[in-house]
Amino acid sequence: MKKLCKFLSYALLTLVVLLVVGISLTIGWRPILGPKARPLTARQFEATPQRLQRGHYIATALSGCTTGCHAPRNLSAAGGFVAPGMEGAGQVMPIPTLPGRVVAPNLTPDPQTGAGNWTDDQLARAIREGIGHDGRTLFPFMPYPNFRSMSDEDLASVIVYLRSLPPVHHELPATEIIFPVKYLMRSAPEPITEAVAAPDRSDPVKYGRYLVTLGSCRECHTPQEKGQAVPGMELAGGFTVAESGLSAATANLTSDASGISYYDEALFIQALRTGYVKARKLSPLMPIDVYKNLSDDDLKAMFAYLRTLTPVKHRVDNSLPPTYCKLCRMKHGGGDQN
Numbered sequence: 001m002k003k004l005c006k007f008l009s010y011a012l013l014t015l016v017v018l019l020v021v022g023i024s025l026t027i028g029w030r031p032i033l034g035p036k037a038r039p040l041t042a043r044q045f046e047a048t049p050q051r052l053q054r055g056h057y058i059a060t061a062l063s064g065c066t067t068g069c070h071a072p073r074n075l076s077a078a079g080g081f082v083a084p085g086m087e088g089a090g091q092v093m094p095i096p097t098l099p100g101r102v103v104a105p106n107l108t109p110d111p112q113t114g115a116g117n118w119t120d121d122q123l124a125r126a127i128r129e130g131i132g133h134d135g136r137t138l139f140p141f142m143p144y145p146n147f148r149s150m151s152d153e154d155l156a157s158v159i160v161y162l163r164s165l166p167p168v169h170h171e172l173p174a175t176e177i178i179f180p181v182k183y184l185m186r187s188a189p190e191p192i193t194e195a196v197a198a199p200d201r202s203d204p205v206k207y208g209r210y211l212v213t214l215g216s217c218r219e220c221h222t223p224q225e226k227g228q229a230v231p232g233m234e235l236a237g238g239f240t241v242a243e244s245g246l247s248a249a250t251a252n253l254t255s256d257a258s259g260i261s262y263y264d265e266a267l268f269i270q271a272l273r274t275g276y277v278k279a280r281k282l283s284p285l286m287p288i289d290v291y292k293n294l295s296d297d298d299l300k301a302m303f304a305y306l307r308t309l310t311p312v313k314h315r316v317d318n319s320l321p322p323t324y325c326k327l328c329r330m331k332h333g334g335g336d337q338n
């Protein structure tokens with residue numbers, strides 16, 4: 001009896017050790033303990049004309065907060081996909097491939113259905129650190145891992161701009177992510193406790209990298225497996241975007257011959273401003289409605305950065321039927337030619 005007790009207690013100890021090591025090495029403890037979050041502060045961002053203008057530019061043209069995601073949109077509508085007067089009013093994301101119901105909340109200052117009662121720091125923490133106003137982990141489809149590099153001044157500008165929107169009463173349901181993603185995603189938030197400096201604008205490549213990050217180009221243009229970027233394929237395309245019955249694979253933006261080696265600055269500006277590459281019309285799934293308002297200088301900086309990417313040989317062609325691609329392990333037009 002004594003021997004059995006001893007054996008059982010050893011077995012139990014081994015099991016506990018294995019479990020602790022197993023969790024530490026695989027999913028980590030955040031799914032169980034909850035996300036990393038810092039306490040809120042009472043900071044407030046002073047509204048200035050410069051901040052209002054810069055915030056408007058980031059929220060509507062670069063990051064597309066109020067025009068790309070946080071607004072009911074219709075990709076097939078002529079003359080812009082956001083219904084007039086609904087910028088920032090939020091929507092249930094109409095994307096069938098998401099793990100559950102993902103709601104981009106109403107960010108207008110409406111006190112009942114919007115962000116009217118959220119403090120500046122609640123918004124700041126949500127945008128860059130992934131913790132909602134109510135302490136909940138935000139599903140990282142909200143690109144807070146990218147927005148971590150948003151400078152303090154740009155962050156203040158976005159929040160000043162959101163405060164200036166006309167309040168829209170627009171009730172939305174809550175986000176509901178399926179098991180086990182709703183626990184696993186708790187590892188994504190990371191607090192920011194140090195100052196984030198403004199990017200160096202005198203270096204187009206560095207500034208271009210900043211803009212490409214805030215513009216979330218990688219989110220669509222880098223192929224991914226279970227939400228993780230496929231290594232060695234940064235911005236090399238092949239990921240399929242689907243929404244409202246439309247679907248298209250993203251383009252290879254590297255300068256390999258299978259990518260956009262034939263682009264020059266002028267063609268890049270034309271593509272992002274008009275949605276046409278010479279006579280070829282791009283699918284509305286490439287969000288031109290957002291990027292068309294980027295300045296020439298910013299588009300040039302983005303292009304300078306794209307030119308520094310490692311060229312990746314990866315053919316993606318939406319005029320061909322989707323086939324399996326062994327390079328990005330996804331299905332897309334021209335996949336069988338890779």
Ligand code: HEC
Nearest residue numbers: 215216217220241248249250251271277282283285286318
């Ligand atoms: C929501 C997903 C999404 C995001 C975000 C996105 N793109 Fe795209 N992009 C697409 C899709 C889909 C296509 C393919 C469209 C087609 O083939 O008709 C595309 C095509 C393009 C093309 C055309 C390439 C060609 O075939 O000539 C360029 C250039 C481009 N994207 C640049 C960018 C840049 C730069 C950014 C960031 C500022 C960006 N995209 C962000 C989805 C996206």
